[in-house]
Amino acid sequence: MVVADANSGRAVYWGTGRRKNAVARVRLVPGTGQLTVNGKDGNLYFQFNPNYLGVIKAPLETLGLENEYDILVKAEGGGLTGQADSVRLGVARALCQLDPDNRPPLKTEGYLTRDPRAKERKKYGLHKARKAPQYSKR
Structure with missing residues (x-):
């Protein structure tokens, strides 16, 4: 969704990303490449981890x-890995709002695909989702 910023009149591009339990609502604003997450500097929020950034x-x-x-x-929910991946999806979706020609290169890199993997639920009779109690023959 493209919206003009009320304060500056600049175009703002929105994208929502999800991964595991993390949800990120991303806004792209013309600027200098600064990352801000939940009001904090992005480097500080993601602990200066080059993988996340x-x-x-x-x-x-x-x-x-x-x-x-x-x-x-x-960003809310999940951990840093889930949040970082959800931000990536949100950024990619916002870039598609920016210009439809951005879609093919982002799609070939896989940035527009939501990762469907999530934690599997625990089943009754098992310790975890798949871990069974120790088997005793006698």
Whole structure:
């Protein structure tokens, strides 16, 4: 969804990403490439981990736009890995809002595909989802 920012009149591009239990609502605003998550600096939020930060900025780097848009994120649920992957999906979806021509390169890299893997539920009679009690022959 494209909305004009009330304060500055700049275009704002929205995208929502999900992964496991994490949900990220992402806004792309023309800027300098700054990442802000839940009001904190993105580097601080993701503990300066290059894996998380690389995952998040990958869609922008694919299109060569890493220093042209600020990423503003509201992330909740899950852990840092799930949140980082959900932010990546949100950024990719927002980039598709920005320009429909961005879709093919993002799709070939797999950035527009939601990862369906989630925690499997525990079954009765088992310790965990698949871990059975120890078998005793006698």
